[in-house]
Amino acid sequence: MRRTRAIHTLLFALGALLPLVPGAVATADEDEDDIVENEPHDDLDDDEESGSPRRRRGRRHDYSHFSDGPRRVPNPRGASQARAESLGLGTRDAASHALRRSPDPRWLRAAEHHGPMPEHLHWPVDLGRFGRGFGFVRRTRPDLRHDGVDVVADEGSVIRAVGPGIVAYSDNGIRGFGNAVVIVHPNGWVSLYAHCYRTTVQPGWRVRAGERIGFVGTTGISRGPHLHFELRRNGRAFDPLHEFEGRPWIAAYRRWRDLRSSGQYEEPTAHVPENTPPERGLARPTRERRAAAEDVGQVAFLRKLIADGAGQDELEEVPGDHFSNLLWPLRGSARIVRRPRGVNLSTEPDTPIRAVADGLVVFTGEGLSGVGKAVGVLHPNGWVTLYGNAESLHVEVGQAVQRGEWIARGGGAGPVHFQLHQGGSEVDPRELFVQVR
Numbered sequence: 001m002r003r004t005r006a007i008h009t010l011l012f013a014l015g016a017l018l019p020l021v022p023g024a025v026a027t028a029d030e031d032e033d034d035i036v037e038n039e040p041h042d043d044l045d046d047d048e049e050s051g052s053p054r055r056r057r058g059r060r061h062d063y064s065h066f067s068d069g070p071r072r073v074p075n076p077r078g079a080s081q082a083r084a085e086s087l088g089l090g091t092r093d094a095a096s097h098a099l100r101r102s103p104d105p106r107w108l109r110a111a112e113h114h115g116p117m118p119e120h121l122h123w124p125v126d127l128g129r130f131g132r133g134f135g136f137v138r139r140t141r142p143d144l145r146h147d148g149v150d151v152v153a154d155e156g157s158v159i160r161a162v163g164p165g166i167v168a169y170s171d172n173g174i175r176g177f178g179n180a181v182v183i184v185h186p187n188g189w190v191s192l193y194a195h196c197y198r199t200t201v202q203p204g205w206r207v208r209a210g211e212r213i214g215f216v217g218t219t220g221i222s223r224g225p226h227l228h229f230e231l232r233r234n235g236r237a238f239d240p241l242h243e244f245e246g247r248p249w250i251a252a253y254r255r256w257r258d259l260r261s262s263g264q265y266e267e268p269t270a271h272v273p274e275n276t277p278p279e280r281g282l283a284r285p286t287r288e289r290r291a292a293a294e295d296v297g298q299v300a301f302l303r304k305l306i307a308d309g310a311g312q313d314e315l316e317e318v319p320g321d322h323f324s325n326l327l328w329p330l331r332g333s334a335r336i337v338r339r340p341r342g343v344n345l346s347t348e349p350d351t352p353i354r355a356v357a358d359g360l361v362v363f364t365g366e367g368l369s370g371v372g373k374a375v376g377v378l379h380p381n382g383w384v385t386l387y388g389n390a391e392s393l394h395v396e397v398g399q400a401v402q403r404g405e406w407i408a409r410g411g412g413a414g415p416v417h418f419q420l421h422q423g424g425s426e427v428d429p430r431e432l433f434v435q436v437r
């Protein structure tokens, strides 16, 4: 808090001088067509506790002290990357389009993957309190509308998607927003989450309501950890607070206060390690489910699924339809050889490997002995499938895959190895394959 005040005081002092320095003041291009080139978004404004004198009405801020970095966003990869490229998502232009205009119809179709927009939105930060509202609420810039609401929470608090949709932007190229996520929802609404410590979803990723997309931070033009959240329709921001059921920020405040007063509040830490695994669809995680979600992606978690089968809690998080047979996992035919566990499929190098049924990627990489580079998928009926000896992997942990979706390529590093497990037992897959070519 002290540092915040110091910055605020410094800004005030500089603000009095800087208008005299040519070029030092942020230019105010009021053309609203291009959010990217517009005057940067700022969430500085008044600090009720600082007691510092108020700036003159309408004075432009100097933003030069504020950086949008450090840039902490996931590297594009896998199916999301391919989807983003084919839909033109992920760029500043895409962000500008999503925020300033009606979304591209192709984006809306992709946004429908996890179902329609629910009647009520999911509150984006579990313990997030109301900071500042929508509209002409700024004391230092009464002329400038605050296009969203500020949700106050500790740095590292999880930010969740307010509804299902597709990630249109997850980067820090929009001045003022810092690390930010833009999501296009199936009803055409667009949500924006700014000032993130880091974002955990990449453009093209199809999110569920309540899914983690980043962590609260103070990147960009911001004076302390908070989420700047906007909701837009046809390029216009509107007050999002009416779209939640009741007033979740009050419930969040009470829970936060009670946890603190009982000594049970834990400072967020999950944002620090760079490889926190994705948390898929855990809208209201219990302690146990959160612990399980944090293991996803570890080889130990895959071993546990193979040895013991999946628990009900885990299966509840797995999207997709139930199948009773296996789609042939390769493009093209292969010689099948039964192994003590699973089968070897001899095929051409660089052959696409497909998911045999809908499921959730729970493992990618090496570490499981004897199977080389592998993808592990958990299916909603409890199946666990393993695709080993791959040359390259095309999916990421936490990604939902559909039957037939390419997840890897193989054949060049020896036969592709495939295993099927259910309820802790290995199952001979040969009788279950369909569309063998």
Ligand SMILES: [Zn+2]
Pocket (backbone or CB within 6 Å): 042, 043, 146, 148, 149, 150, 227, 228, 229
């Ligand atoms: Zn704000």
